[in-house]
Amino acid sequence: MGLTVIRNADSVVTMDDARSEIADGAIAFRNGVVVAVGPTGALAHVIDAADTVIDARGCVITPGLVNTHHHLYQSLTRAVPGGANASLFGWLKCLYPIWANYRPEDVRAATRLGLGELALSGCTLSSDHLYLFPDGVTLDDTIEAAATIGIRFHPTRGSMSVGVSAGGLPPDSLVESEPAILRDTIRVIDRYHDASDGAMVRVGVAPCSPFSVSQGLMRDSALLARDKRVMLHTHLAEDADDVAFSLERFGCRPGQYADDLGWTGPDVWHAHCVQLDHDEIDLFARTRTGVAHCPGSNCRLGSGVAPLRRMVERGVPVGLGVDGSASNDSGNLLAEARQAMLLQRVTGGAGAFDPRTALYIATRGGAQMLGRSNCGSLEPGKRADLAVWDMADLFSLGAWDKVAALVLAPPPGARDVFVEGRAVVRDGELVQSSRAEIVRDAQRSVARLMRLA
Ligand SMILES: [Zn+2]
Secondary structure (H helix, E strand, O other), X not given: OOXXXXXXXXXXXXXXXXXXXXXXXXXXXXXXXXXXXXXXXXHHHHHHOOOXXXXXXXXXXXXXXXXXXXXHXXXXXXXXXXXXXXXXXXXXXXXXXXXXXXXXXXXXXXXXXXXXHHHHOOEEEEEEEEOOOHHHOOHHHHHHHHHHHOOEEEEEXXXXXXXXXXXXXXXXXXXXXXXXXXXHHHHHHHHHOOOOOOOOEXXXXXXXXXXXXXXXXXXXXXXXXXXXXXXXXXXXOOOHHHHHHHHHHHOOOHHXXXXXXXXXXXXEEEEEOOOOOHHHHHHHHHHOOEEEEOHHHHHHOOOOOOOHHHHHHXXXXXXXXXXXXXXXXXXXXXXXXXXXXXXXXXHHOOOXXXXXXXXXXXXXXXXXXXXXOOOOOOOOXXXXXXXXXXXXXXXXXXXXXXXXXXXXXXOOOOOEEEEOOEEEEEOOEEOOOOHHHHHHHHHHHHHHHHHHO
């Protein structure tokens, strides 16, 4: 791959340790790796040698946004009427029967739709949590679909094993046997997980939640993940019902439950954690257990306001997640960063949370939490994952501080997105996939699912 330089950006937000922002900045990358970052004038010799030079006047360049929690399959079930005004458990019960009708082609269409949406809005690395496998659906469907979009993908092999008849929440038709879950998890790790520096796919292990799998499966999943050196992910302490379930069923709070089963540590990240108390936050900080903060979904389901500021102050690794599109219902990470900041201000006052902190969580914070410390910042030697934001268009024009404006007055999409040095979005359009084809396939799947509902 040749040398590419993007120059004359109003600001390059590096997210390095000093959180440097470079005015009239430029960035150069080759073979998927950043080779230089600095003022455009100081990089003249690099620009002279470049194979491709891109002008970014009026733009801000940031590390690519990182999405730490999603259920891409849900992209075909946005704004479903029966679940529109329900909280978590009621919402799930409304949607399970619809999801039970999915086929592999629906999961593929939904994955491309959701990742296309994320890429166009500046995301370069997304995790995914697929925990139901009706009618021949496999994790492979999402991995193959993701490769067509071009962003880094961290799929997690989810699972549900405790159905209604055993005291769980999901219908029995959507749960799997635990030996089959573990067998298939081993299969997908062995087939797809890549531990290398520039890996485009890393697989994680992700039983759905304490209310849909057994303690045995939680424990076995942790053992398996550590044996395979992959990460662990689940939902935890999402709302008051979730905590009540834990107290009633397991006799302890969610943090204790997680810790007892081996679900704390730097190789674990939990989605939501809206209801963590102070002791649980300290436990997560001490053990470097990560949290995927999903403010849009938490608002939509009325789950509460996560103690984000406290988690950040105590040193809990935090990333941002859009969560599945059945509970958000859009997948735009800058919108999530804005929501995260606003929610902390609602409860903590105007000084409670800063736009740059929100941007940090949306980039480097998320990358570190997912074990990708080689992503999330723009420094020589790091992977060339970045987004170019046009701040001179009408959505953001008028901003004096253009970096803060990314969170306060975000543009609806990125102008350009590069992952591993390869263009994924140019001039607001997907490069590696046909947008029309993604839309057509998703429309066909939605029509079928609506007919069956
Ligand atoms: Zn979720």
